[in-house]
Amino acid sequence: MFSVMPVTYLQHGNRFLPFLFTLLFAGCAGQLSPGGGPVDTTPPSVVTTSPPNNATGVSTQSVSVEFNKYVDRRSFEESIFISPPVGTLEFDWGGREVTVSWSDSLRKNTTYVVTLGTDIIDTRNRNRLAEAYSFAFSTGERIDRASIGGRVYDERRAGVMILAYDLMHRPFGTCDPCRESPDFVSQTGNDGRYTLTHLPPGMFRVFALRDEDRNLRYDRGLDAIGVPRGDVRIDTGAQRVMHLNFMLTKEDNVQPRLLLASAIDRRHVELRLSKGIDTARFDRAHVTITDSLGKSLPVQALFLSPQQFSSITAATAAQTSGMQYRATVDSVWDVSGLGIALEIRTAPFTGSAVPDTLPPRLFSSTIADSARDVQPGAPIGLSFSDAVVSKNFADSLRFTDSTGAAVRYHLRWLDAASVSLRLPDPLSLDARYGLSAPADAVMTLAGLKAVRPLRLTFWTARTSTLGSLSGVVIDTTAGRQGGNVVMTATRVEPPASFTVVLPDTGTFQFGNVPEGRYTLRGYRSTTGKYDFGSVLPFRPAAPFAVFPDTIRVRARWPVEGITFRFE
Numbered sequence: 045m046f047s048v049m050p051v052t053y054l055q056h057g058n059r060f061l062p063f064l065f066t067l068l069f070a071g072c073a074g075q076l077s078p079g080g081g082p083v084d085t086t087p088p089s090v091v092t093t094s095p096p097n098n099a100t101g102v103s104t105q106s107v108s109v110e111f112n113k114y115v116d117r118r119s120f121e122e123s124i125f126i127s128p129p130v131g132t133l134e135f136d137w138g139g140r141e142v143t144v145s146w147s148d149s150l151r152k153n154t155t156y157v158v159t160l161g162t163d164i165i166d167t168r169n170r171n172r173l174a175e176a177y178s179f180a181f182s183t184g185e186r187i188d189r190a191s192i193g194g195r196v197y198d199e200r201r202a203g204v205m206i207l208a209y210d211l212m213h214r215p216f217g218t219c220d221p222c223r224e225s226p227d228f229v230s231q232t233g234n235d236g237r238y239t240l241t242h243l244p245p246g247m248f249r250v251f252a253l254r255d256e257d258r259n260l261r262y263d264r265g266l267d268a269i270g271v272p273r274g275d276v277r278i279d280t281g282a283q284r285v286m287h288l289n290f291m292l293t294k295e296d297n298v299q300p301r302l303l304l305a306s307a308i309d310r311r312h313v314e315l316r317l318s319k320g321i322d323t324a325r326f327d328r329a330h331v332t333i334t335d336s337l338g339k340s341l342p343v344q345a346l347f348l349s350p351q352q353f354s355s356i357t358a359a360t361a362a363q364t365s366g367m368q369y370r371a372t373v374d375s376v377w378d379v380s381g382l383g384i385a386l387e388i389r390t391a392p393f394t395g396s397a398v399p400d401t402l403p404p405r406l407f408s409s410t411i412a413d414s415a416r417d418v419q420p421g422a423p424i425g426l427s428f429s430d431a432v433v434s435k436n437f438a439d440s441l442r443f444t445d446s447t448g449a450a451v452r453y454h455l456r457w458l459d460a461a462s463v464s465l466r467l468p469d470p471l472s473l474d475a476r477y478g479l480s481a482p483a484d485a486v487m488t489l490a491g492l493k494a495v496r497p498l499r500l501t502f503w504t505a506r507t508s509t510l511g512s513l514s515g516v517v518i519d520t521t522a523g524r525q526g527g528n529v530v531m532t533a534t535r536v537e538p539p540a541s542f543t544v545v546l547p548d549t550g551t552f553q554f555g556n557v558p559e560g561r562y563t564l565r566g567y568r569s570t571t572g573k574y575d576f577g578s579v580l581p582f583r584p585a586a587p588f589a590v591f592p593d594t595i596r597v598r599a600r601w602p603v604e605g606i607t608f609r610f611e
Contacts, residue, residue, distance in 0.1 A: 087174040088115050088166045091140075093158075097179035100187055106145035107158055107181075114140055114167045122258060123161035123173075125229040128154065153184030157242045161231035162203050172202070175233030180242035190243040190278045194288035196252050196270060197590055201236030204270075204292070205229065205253045207260065210246040211275065220580055221251055221262040221269075229260065248276045251579070252290035262579060268292040271577030271585040273521075287611040291588060293576040296380040300354075301388040305371040307396035311490055312430075313358045313371060315391070317384075320353035321376045326459055330374040331358050335367050335395075344489050345431035345460035350408050359431045359460065359489050365397035403492045404430045407461075415502040417509065419542075420471040420556065423464065424453075424479075426498075430488045431460035440485030441498075446476040473507050473556065505558065511597040514553040515606025517546065517566065524610070525587055530574075531566040531608070533557060536594065545572070552608070559599045564591035566608060 094108040120142060121135055131148035150156065160177040180187060196204045207226035209219035232238045232252075240250070252270030253262055262269055270290025278285070301318040308314055315331065326348060333341040342361040349355040356373070363369070372390045377383050410425040411418055434457055443451040443465065453465040471477060479500040486494035517529055529546040533554045542554050567574050567588035577585030589610045597603055 084113075084166075084169050085171060087171045088113050088164060089173070090160065090177050090179075093179045095179075095181040097181075098187055099181040100185050102181040102183055103150070104181075105150075106143050108141060108143045109158075109160070110141040112140070116165050116167050116170075117142075119163055119165045120160070123163040123231075125159045125161065127157045127159070127226075127228045129225065130156070150183050153182070153186075155180055155182045155186075155188040155242050155244060157228060159229055159231070161205075161229075162233055163231070172234070176231040176238065178230065178239070178241045186281070188242045188244040188281050190245070190281055190283040190285075191239055191241045192243065192248065192250060192276055192278075192285045192288055193237070193239040194286065194290065196232050196236040196238065196290045196292065198236065198254075198268070198270075198292045200254065201232055202234045203254075204232040204236070204238075204290075205255045205260065206231060206238045206240060206250060207253055208240050208243070208248050208250045210244075211249055212246045217247075218582060219249055221253070222264065222580065223261070225260060243278055245278050245280065248278065249582070250276065250288060252292060254292060264295050264297050268294045269579060271579060271583070273577075273587050274584045289588070289590075291574070291576065291585070295579070296378065296382060299382045299385040300376065300378050301385050302371075302373050302391050305369075305391040305393040307363060307393050307398075308357070309398040309400045309402075310363050310365075310396050311360055311400040313360055313363075313369075313393060315356040315358060315371055315373055317354045317356070317373070317376070319378055321348075321356075322379050322381075323348065323353055323458060325377050328375045329356070331356070331371060332374075333358070333360065333369050333371045335364070335369050341369060347431050347459040347461035350427040350462065357431075357461075363395035365395050367395035369393050369395060400488075400490050400492070402430070403495050404428050404432055404486050404488050405494060406486075406498060409500060411500070411502050413500045413502070417505045417558070418502050419540075419558075420473060420504055421542075424467075425458075425462065425464040426479075427462040428486065429461070430492075433487050433489065434460075434463075436487055437463070437481065437485050441479065441481045444478050444480075445472070451477065471504050473504050473510070475504050477502055477504070505556070507556075507600075509558055509599050510556045511559055511599055512553060512555045512557060512602045513562065513564070513595060513597060513606065514551070514602065514604050515608055516551050517549040517608045517610070519549045519587075519610040521587055521610050525568050527568040527570040527586070528572075529566055530569050530572065531564065533562045533564050533595075535560040535562050537561070549610075557597060559597050561594045561596055563594055564606070564608060565589070566610070568610075 089112050091110045091112050095102050117137060130146035134145045136143040157178055157180045162173045162176055164173045208228040210227045211217045228240050230238045230240045250272050254268040256266050270292045272288060276285050300321060303316045303318055305313055305315050329346055331343050331346060333343060343358050345359040347357050370390055370392050373384055407429045408427045410423050438455050443453050445451055453467050456464050456466055458464060481498040483494045483497045486498060513533055531552055532541055532543045534541045542557055544552055544554060546552055568586050575586040577583045587610050591608055595603055
């Protein structure tokens with residue numbers, strides 16, 4: 045509240061201005077803190093609460109919280125959660141202290157938990173609460189003390205909401221986070237860790253939610269969510285459950301759509317989709333083109349743009365200039381498994397008179413020409429600027445070592461313009477290899493040939509630059525799931541990843557990895573991909589684990605004895 049001097053005082057000159065300003069600033073409500081000095085980077089913290097933590101026999105209609113510094117009022121009012129709910133909250137501020145009152149009466153013999161989220165910031169430098177703060181009180185003589193803790197693994201791991209639903213008090217023993225309020229709430233700190241405290245006995249389903257619109261509801265397509273590996277049963281008042289960890293994903297519920305079709309030249313049509321599609325299933329893609337008279341235009345081949353998987357190019361028979369065509373796309377899916385929208389899969393275009401004169405060329409390769417220190421297991425892939433005659437290329441491609449001896453490989457066409465080489469035997473270290481094909485081996489369906497031959501030379505990594513990681517995988521989780529154990533070692537800088545697949549727990553080894561600092565992750569899978577689970581209908585996420593420390597790998601020195609735990 046401001047104190048205001050009468051306007052008539054200003055008629056007597058400037059001598060009253062200092063007095064006026066003093067009164068104005070003295071009447072401020074205390075949201076500003078003194079300036080000057082070094083930049084304050086310390087987070088706000090709670091000094092005292094009333095009732096104190098773990099108080100019993102409490103009969104009150106309010107709680108008070110005092111901080112060590114001034115905090116932003118709005119951030120506090122949007123970041124306080126009381127479980128079970130107590131109705132509408134009202135706030136009465138006085139300096140660094142706030143009293144929170146509510147409209148409902150408290151239940152008998154019930155533990156109430158007050159949680160302050162990490163979105164609370166101070167007024168001076170917007171420092172966030174380092175971790176969620178909870179205190180509890182009971183209206184009876186006993187207080188619940190069980191807890192669930194864990195960590196969220198995500199690039200944006202701070203401030204993620206943790207929502208717990210007690211299934212024992214819900215119809216049909218399930219919950220819908222899209223519609224229902226959680227029974228207990230917490231929030232992750234800067235390191236992604238969280239703790240749900242003072243839980244009663246029950247069966248809890250816990251989700252991690254990046255709540256973009258702060259409504260404590262899961263909004264599909266907007267919020268990222270983490271699904272648990274299973275429900276948590278609390279049997280006693282002091283039980284502690286740890287390592288309920290989460291990885292976040294954003295469920296996609298928007299089907300891909302065909303945005304436009306346009307003729308590039310007389311023999312090529314670009315089909316642009318609203319989103320990238322699943323390359324692993326592109327071999328099922330089907331495109332039909334008809335003219336305004338109902339006559340089909342033959343589609344000879346399809347290929348994706350290597351730069352963006354939302355663009356399909358159809359190689360066609362010769363189009364009629366000025367003719368109106370309609371292209372229809374079928375049997376394509378995005379990476380979430382959503383098929384193309386049936387009502388938006390057709391688009392018109394006008395036939396082109398521009399001749400197809402561009403010769404094919406190597407557009408990109410997974411291994412650059414003259415590359416050195418290539419890992420023996422690195423994928424080898426080639427993408428061309430146009431669809432090529434596959435048999436012609438396959439018959440002419442040569443893969444040789446430094447002695448000129450042929451290297452065995454199997455070709456797999458990803459689409460009409462991209463091919464990968466699968467090697468039955470690993471490449472040797474400290475060796476030179478070459479891929480080559482004559483110019484006429486790279487030929488389009490229209491008969492255009494490459495201007496220059498294909499030549500790609502590379503050297504594999506030197507033994508003197510490599511190390512190894514090895515250890516044992518242990519699974520101590522209750523009701524452990526089956527499936528392979530997929531482990532990935534990721535070098536921090538420069539980025540590089542290496543994966544091994546184990547049939548079950550036991551020993552593992554990453555051999556011949558370049559030196560550097562590595563993180564180590566693993567998950568259970570029967571498909572080779574991580575299963576994030578499903579919110580509704582509920583399907584648990586696959587178990588995963590993260591090694592707690594980075595691992596230093598030095599050249600020619602094995603790192604042994606690593607114990608990697610699923611807990």
